Amino acid sequence: MSVASITAPGKRGPEWLTIPVCISLFFLLMILGMAVFGPMILGNGNELNPMMRLKPPSAEAWFGTDNLGRDIFARTVSGARNSVIVGVTTAALVLLVGGALGVIAGYFHWADMVLMRVADGLMAIPGILLAIALVSLLGGGLVTVIIAIAVPEIPRTARLLRSVVLSIRELPFVMASVSVGSATHKIILQHIVPNAIGALMVQATYVCAAAVLSEAALSFLGVGTPPDVPSWGNVVASGKDYFRLAPWIIAFPGIMLSILVLSINILGDQLRDQLDPRLTKRRP
């Protein structure tokens, strides 16, 4: 059982639409709305206001202000954009590259050995450290951050896909296709990939959640998104030295980060339960 499968007694509607899933969808839509419209309505919250330094939450500044008098509410709402972009793009990048490498390793024995040894090696370097090193070497910026977060995630996804492909290629309909002489690319595109999509999508949700966390961690350590772009990690980092005086600087973006990652993980769990009938049956 996962959180997502918790239901209210006597409820109606589709089986997958459980209470946690509804709450997660609601928060995801809210954060998506913040990401799309936030910067348009509230700007990027970079306006300095020396008269309003380190003010606690009030009617004027709902989430308080930071040490430069910047409005935490505006920065938190607009910061959603950065997290959403990093999460979605990283997941897409990892899915494409890791998925392709996984299919190649799983289907072609000649590539398997080399690719998996490289994957083992890369997975032996703690991901966040590799990402920090990559950002500092490639220089800051959104694209670099996405690449740096994606690189440590790719081997894990490739490994997972490889094991999925290995089991699919032993299935009778794939064997049949091989024995009637179908072209290799046709077998891969028509039989292997469609059957691996489910596992890939579940993996994508986890990568997305991990990417959001990694971006926040990088920005928190001062090597992530450039300081002029509001991002939740940046806002938390700006509150680092003032957390005794002004805990609200850290609290609000921190809560948003937690909600976003939690929602993605819960939806990922639900997707996994939905796609893997064995898990559902085993559920007590």
Added chain:
Amino acid sequence: MNSFVFKRLLSVVPVVLVVLVTVFLLLHIGPGDPAAMIAGENATREQIEEIRQRLMLDRPLLEQLWLYLGNVASLNFGESVYSGFPVMSLILQRVEPTAILAIYTMVLSILISIPMGVWAAWRAGTTLDRALVIASVIGFSVPVFVIGYALVEIFALRLRWFPVQGYKSLADGFLACIRSLTLPAITLAFLFSALVARIARATMLEVLSEDYIRTARAKGARNRRVLIVHALKNIGVPVVTVIGTSFAALLGGVVITESVFNIPGMGRLTVDAILTRDYPVVQGVLISFSFVLIAINLLVDLSYALFDPRVRQ
């Protein structure tokens, strides 16, 4: 048994090589001249040239790699560009807090997560089980620094049970040291025990539906005996595996936690080195962390023989 150990030991070689080559190449994948990058923006032509000579960046790439591998093999990670000290001695100075924090977190997490996971599986479907499942998802969804600052706010600033930040070394006394690391260890234990408890619960559920558990119950064994003697041993392999694979996340968390709690460990060394562009130190730390990770996963694989007699044959 011996051939199993030997094969596993041998499989470390390519992993170590890939790590070393990757870390070596890191310096060379960036745009521009590595020597100029290390020297910084205000360096003169002579300074850049001097660094190029000293770090042997003027030699062909393969020769540099060969020299690098040779140096690492003799545990020589070069010298810090910033302070001039050997990287190895910088790492050794900083290893104590990080090692104690990692071990403390591991002990704490195992003590919390395995009983919780087992208990949740035993009471599967109850409110308690659901609460634990929710707690576990929250545990690995909430960023480490958020948990860290929340704990500081509650237990250090309000209740004053623990110091807010800083580290007392073992030389100041064991208890003082443990006290200064308790909040950081709890912070990391949230993440780590969430991962372990999830797996412990899932495997326990599977084990409890096995025939030998039914047999044990049928012959009248008590609940506690069924759980501890018959079931617990069989969740060993997956649980130890997840401890090994999550250790990478733990080390990543250590870097952030050290920054939150102002602990002068290897994580802070890494971040400081990155910010001052001290690449030999960055490389040294990356390699050291990776070697620890490789060693942990080697131990994990070897421990399978403890839990599963089939591996021994």
